[in-house]
Amino acid sequence: MKFKKVVAFATVMAMTMSMAACGSSSSSTSTSSSSSSTSSSSEASSSSESSSSSEAAAETESTQEAALVSGKVSMSGSTSMEKYVSALIETYAEINPNITVTAEYVGSGAGIEQVIAGSVDIGNSSRNLKDAEMESGAVENIVAIDGIAVVVDPANTVDDLTQEELVSIYTGEITNWSELGGSDTPIVVIGREAGSGTRGAFEELLGIEDVCAYASELDSTGAVIATVAATEGAIGYASLDSINDTVVAVKLDGVEATEENIVAGDYFLCRPFVMATNGEISEQSEAVQAWFEFVYSDEGKAVAQEVGLITVD
Numbered sequence: 001m002k003f004k005k006v007v008a009f010a011t012v013m014a015m016t017m018s019m020a021a022c023g024s025s026s027s028s029t030s031t032s033s034s035s036s037s038t039s040s041s042s043e044a045s046s047s048s049e050s051s052s053s054s055e056a057a058a059e060t061e062s063t064q065e066a067a068l069v070s071g072k073v074s075m076s077g078s079t080s081m082e083k084y085v086s087a088l089i090e091t092y093a094e095i096n097p098n099i100t101v102t103a104e105y106v107g108s109g110a111g112i113e114q115v116i117a118g119s120v121d122i123g124n125s126s127r128n129l130k131d132a133e134m135e136s137g138a139v140e141n142i143v144a145i146d147g148i149a150v151v152v153d154p155a156n157t158v159d160d161l162t163q164e165e166l167v168s169i170y171t172g173e174i175t176n177w178s179e180l181g182g183s184d185t186p187i188v189v190i191g192r193e194a195g196s197g198t199r200g201a202f203e204e205l206l207g208i209e210d211v212c213a214y215a216s217e218l219d220s221t222g223a224v225i226a227t228v229a230a231t232e233g234a235i236g237y238a239s240l241d242s243i244n245d246t247v248v249a250v251k252l253d254g255v256e257a258t259e260e261n262i263v264a265g266d267y268f269l270c271r272p273f274v275m276a277t278n279g280e281i282s283e284q285s286e287a288v289q290a291w292f293e294f295v296y297s298d299e300g301k302a303v304a305q306e307v308g309l310i311t312v313d
Contacts, residue, residue: 070098071287077104077111077124078197079220080239081273084144085124087303092294099287107219108197112138115278121288123276126197126239127204138276143295145310147240148202148269149257151228151247158182160251163268167206169235172213177233190227190236193219201271202237237269241308259310273309 075085082105089101108125115123116136129140150166152158158180161169168174169187178184191214192199198221203209218224221242228236229246236247240257243249249257252269261267277284281292294300301311 068096068098069286069290071100071285073099073101073122073285073287073291074120075101075103075111075122075124075275076106076114076120077122077276078108078126078273079105079222080126080146080198080242081105081124082221083239083241084273084304084307084309087307088295088300091299091303092291095294095299096290099290101291105220107193107195108200109195112276115276118278121277121284122291125274125276127201127271127274129274129276133276137278139278139280141275141277141281141292142272142312143275143300144273144304144312145262145270146273147257147259147262147267148198148205148237148271149240149243149249150235150237150252150269151225151243151249152235153228153230153232154246154248155232156182156185156248158250159248160254162253163206166252167208170206170208170212185233188215188231188234189213190216190218190224190231190234192221192224192237193217197271198237198239202269205269205271259308263310 082103085103085105089103092099092101103124104120105124108123108127111120111123112125112129112133113123114120116133116138123138126146129138134140150161156177158177161180165174165180170189170191172189174180175187176184177187189212191202191212194217196219203212216227218227221238224236224238225242225244225247228234240249240259240262243257251257252267255261255266257267257269262270275292275295277288281289284292304311
């Protein structure tokens with residue numbers, strides 16, 4: 001329609017310019033009208049370009065939304081990884097709301113069994129996978145590094161243990177804090193249940209698998225911390241990122257349990273956080289692959305750092 005108007009106007013102008021009665025005044029009018037026509041044409045062009053730009057932007061946004069993978073990701077496993085995994089899920093929900101991620105915290109061994117059986121997409125483990133687990137198809141995908149802190153109740157005056165002393169406590173050779181310079185108080189040895197990733201890593205790092213003399217074997221990180229905090233003479237172990245001010249983390253061989261000391265290699269009680277899959281990541285669903293892309297991205301690494309973990313490349 002705009003094009004027809006311009007053609008009609010151009011025809012009128014041609015007829016006007018051919019009239020013999022045109023003088024300088026008519027010429028000025030013609031020039032003014034021509035300028036007005038050019039201005040109108042420019043405005044129309046600008047309006048058209050603006051409209052096209054808006055449409056292109058809307059199309060790009062629509063394409064980006066369509067490009068987001070949708071689906072579900074199910075995880076099960078380590079209770080020590082609960083704080084980390086929960087933070088990841090919360091952050092990822094803002095990045096890609098089209099994928100629903102769920103997690104259960106039932107222990108590393110149970111989580112790995114479930115991923116091998118195909119009942120979940122990912123088995124979370126706070127220890128390295130065993131040979132038998134990998135032979136059954138589980139693939140070890142390390143997503144972060146965590147330290148294991150040894151904790152005592154707040155009233156305990158012993159704040160430093162050697163590796164040999166720690167081994168002797170957990171194997172029952174040392175049974176009273178007075179033997180370590182503390183008060184005459186029996187040592188109450190607290191640990192995790194069989195199948196716990198934290199227990200597996202702790203015992204393996206100290207070389208005391210299946211020989212620990214536990215007074216209590218608890219089924220979660222939170223339970224260990226709460227029991228140690230409330231029990232005189234108690235000692236336990238827990239994920240470094242789960243420690244709070246209700247317990248005291250002792251030094252080991254004079255070294256504090258900190259991220260800096262773990263990175264430097266000075267603190268010996270540390271282990272991997274693993275998100276195991278049944279087969280390689282590339283063999284998983286698009287939703288699971290998208291999840292791992294996030295976990296290993298800068299955004300995912302930022303989450304790990306926020307909860308006190310060490311990131312991996």
